[in-house]
Amino acid sequence: MRGSFASLYLACATIAAIAIGTPANAYRAPVEETRVALGDPINRSRDIAYETDLYCLTLAVYFEGGSTGETEEGQRHIANVVAARARANRQIWGGDKICDVVFYKRSKVCQFSFACLPVKRRTAIKGNAWRYSKQIARDELEGRSGLEDRLLRYYMNASLTPPKNACRFRKEFVPVVQAGRHEFFREASRAERRALEKAEHEECKKYEASLKKKKHAKSRKGAKDVKTAKGPKNNVAGAAAKKQPPKKVNVAKR
Structure with a gap:
């Protein structure tokens, strides 16, 4: 430890002496030289x-x-x-x-x-x-x-990709290789693109099924809302009818 402190002190003293003996406008305190003096090599490249x-x-x-x-x-x-x-x-x-x-x-x-x-x-x-x-x-x-x-410019992890995006990949890009969890694709030519768009892809089937499921759920919800909206009105009307007194019937005198 004493040797290290002695070396550090000597290096600092040397730099200070140079700075003192050199005109201020000519000396710019080079950080690189300081680091080298302290034993820190510089990678200039x-x-x-x-x-x-x-x-x-x-x-x-x-x-x-x-x-x-x-x-x-x-x-x-x-x-x-x-x-x-x-x-x-x-x-x-x-x-x-x-x-x-x-x-x-x-x-x-x-x-x-x-x-x-x-x-x-x-x-x-x-x-x-x-x-x-x-x-x-x-x-x-x-x-x-x-x-x-191999002109690979796209990739997809099918297990983590929503069906909509996965379907788009299948219809637009040509699969080239499966590497690990990802599948890698290249861009398709016009002829390849037409063939891909006509082909049946499992991801597209899943996406279409999800759209039908959402549409069915929405229609059921709409029907339920309409039924709920109609129900209370009918009940109120029925209750009001029960509360009303019977109407008097005028009988013509003979």
């Missing part, structure tokens, strides 16, 4: 743009799969979709920046659902899951994901 992309992509991988126990294969495909959208540089996905894609919102709807959560709920817990998602994001950015470009 930091790529801030890369680190920003890495952080945003890690967030997407973590919240879209890593924090919910998605498999490695599923997380790698999620990272691939996010990066592929940025490479495509399309305005409907947010442009060519990873962070812009991850946090893109249109008509109050977020491209990735976690981005619309309150800040507290989309603040990652920096544990093993975070580190694992970060490594997957780094592999994707540095070309080590091991995935070939």
